[in-house]
Amino acid sequence: MISLIFVLLFWCCAWGLNIYLSSLPPNKGIRVAIPAIFGLSLLVIWEGTVRAFDVPGVILPPPSTIGVTFVNNLDILWIDLVQTVFKGALSGYIIGCGSAIIVAIVVNRYPFLQRGILPLGNFVAALPIVGTAPIFVMWFGFGWQSKAAVVVAMVFFPMLVNVVQGLASTDVMQRDVLKTYNATYWQEIWKLKLPSAMPFAFNGLKICTTLSLIGAIVAEFFGSPILGMGFRISTEVGRLALDVVWAEIVVAAIAGTLFFWIVSLGEEKVTFWYPSHRK
Amino acid sequence: MKTLLPVITVSLFLMVIWYGFSAILNSTWTKDQANRAGVEVTFSEILRDTMVQQRPLLPAPHQVIIELWDTTINKKITSKRSLVYHGWITLSATLLGFLIGTGLGILLAIGIVHNKAMDYGVMPWIIASQTVPILALAPMIIVVLYSIGLAGLVPKAIISAYLSFFPVSVGMVAGFRCPDPTQMDLLKTYAAKRSQVFWKLRVPISLPYLFTSLKIGVAASLVGAIVGELPTGAVAGLGARLLTGSYYGQTVQIWSALIGSAILAATLVGFIGLVQKYTLTRMGFAR
Structure with a gap:
């Protein structure tokens, strides 16, 4: 009962503090502090309610237990991370996005192909591609190769659609200038089309970061060697060791956020000229 | 009309690739079976067999369509096979x-x-x-x-x-x-x-x-x-x-x-x- 009252009190204080902070003139510190306080109060609510109602650990472990498990199992978590993220997701991400860019350049050369691929690509990008996971596991075996293949299939079309749109985003004026300079086809690609496709390409790259992690993890549900985040999650759920599962989810969250953050850093460096990034 | 023709062309192209891949991927099984039986198979026999296997690595499009038709139209919708x-x-x-x-x-x-x-x-x-x-x-x-x-x-x-x-x-x-x-x-x-x-x-x-x-x-x-x-x-x-x-x-x-x-x-x-x-x-x- 006491912890429940404490939770309520903490929530009210945090919320009041946030309302006060958001009424101040915004600066960088406040913009970071408000979500941090909100996140912290969610954690406190979680911890407090779990303790107050004596929720068994097999249903919802409190954050403190998850933290302890996380620290105790760092070695296992690291092995899983390497297997799933570095070997499966990252290699698939690079292959898938890279080949999508190459195909997009080819498609851009032929307007006929472009008109055919854009609607189809949009259609395929909306499909539940995750469903191909059992097929790829059958073809490429249980190792990380099948996970990479699923990731390639998942990221290819969203990336392709974005890059094709980006390459087509140059206007007549710009192309005419290059024509008056007597630029070759490849010069036009390098100096005009690829740079102006970059904002679109990075949009695709950002969407694909999450997709690649999802693909690699879900593919492991269909069969994997005895390591990997998806494998660990599905087996530990079976053993009702939910604290380990949550620790894996924390790892996935950190990996996903870092991945997204790195890509957005690249975006800021490359597309500094784009209106929404100008300072 | 302006987008329909390109879309159909690209879809047909993808279909051809699909058929090609299912022929290539499934031919290993056909050759294995022939080897075990000790018979020689011609190219056209391989091609025919790859299109009708029970458990192909990659089923040909028409097999999928037939299965789809079978499990939607030909079964009662309350059946667990539907x-x-x-x-x-x-x-x-x-x-x-x-x-x-x-x-x-x-x-x-x-x-x-x-x-x-x-x-x-x-x-x-x-x-x-x-x-x-x-x-x-x-x-x-x-x-x-x-x-x-x-x-x-x-x-x-x-x-x-x-x-x-x-x-x-x-x-x-x-x-x-x-x-x-x-x-x-x-x-x-x-x-x-x-x-x-x-x-x-x-x-x-x-x-x-x-x-x-x-x-x-x-x-x-x-x-x-x-x-x-x-x-x-x-x-x-x-x-x-x-x-x-x-x-x-x-x-x-x-x-x-x-x-x-x-x-x-x-x-x-x-x-x-x-x-x-x-x-x-x-x-x-x-x-």
Whole structure:
């Protein structure tokens, strides 16, 4: 009962503090502090309610237990991370996005192909591609190769659609200038089309970061060697060791956020000229 | 017409590639069988055999179409072998989850637009929630909800809802913020209340954003429902068809479930597209 009252009190204080902070003139510190306080109060609510109602650990472990498990199992978590993220997701991400860019350049050369691929690509990008996971596991075996293949299939079309749109985003004026300079086809690609496709390409790259992690993890549900985040999650759920599962989810969250953050850093460096990034 | 011809050409091209790959991939099995039987096979025999195998590595398109036809038209829809039956189970979870997710997303967007503390505090977490590969949570949500007595539809719907709330809330925040200062000023001169500004300006102007987000959201919630069916031990639904297919090597079944879910996704997105077209034309958005 006491912890429940404490939770309520903490929530009210945090919320009041946030309302006060958001009424101040915004600066960088406040913009970071408000979500941090909100996140912290969610954690406190979680911890407090779990303790107050004596929720068994097999249903919802409190954050403190998850933290302890996380620290105790760092070695296992690291092995899983390497297997799933570095070997499966990252290699698939690079292959898938890279080949999508190459195909997009080819498609851009032929307007006929472009008109055919854009609607189809949009259609395929909306499909539940995750469903191909059992097929790829059958073809490429249980190792990380099948996970990479699923990731390639998942990221290819969203990336392709974005890059094709980006390459087509140059206007007549710009192309005419290059024509008056007597630029070759490849010069036009390098100096005009690829740079102006970059904002679109990075949009695709950002969407694909999450997709690649999802693909690699879900593919492991269909069969994997005895390591990997998806494998660990599905087996530990079976053993009702939910604290380990949550620790894996924390790892996935950190990996996903870092991945997204790195890509957005690249975006800021490359597309500094784009209106929404100008300072 | 301008897009139809290229689309058909590209689709035909993909179909040819599909046939080519299934011939190449399946030929190994044919050659193995011939080797064991000690007979020589000609190229045309190989080609013919690769198109009709029971458990091909990659079924040819017509095999998938026949299986689809078989499991939808030729079976009673109450039969557990009917794809319509499994499709309906997935569809009901998808729709329930989509409703919950859309409702939640719109509510969040309303809160974010009207409350500064929520804007600063919640918005970053909404975005962060999507960098988490949430489908990884699916098995746990299913198992945990099952242990407190919820099974079947609801757990899957929750996963669907989680996946579909994000595009809706982000899209609707953008949509509700769409009115430009002159429009807001006009309503201010009318002494309009906040609720009036909301209903008479923000809601109508955000509709194009709503439909775009709904299309993304419904596709996402279908994925959520399918993945949600995987850890339940493959009872029913399109996800279960995928899983049993992969357990027993029934590749034709996997592909037909896959194409079935693709058709389902296309129908859902297409339906929202129709509503979008009708509504927006009536409201004068379409040019």
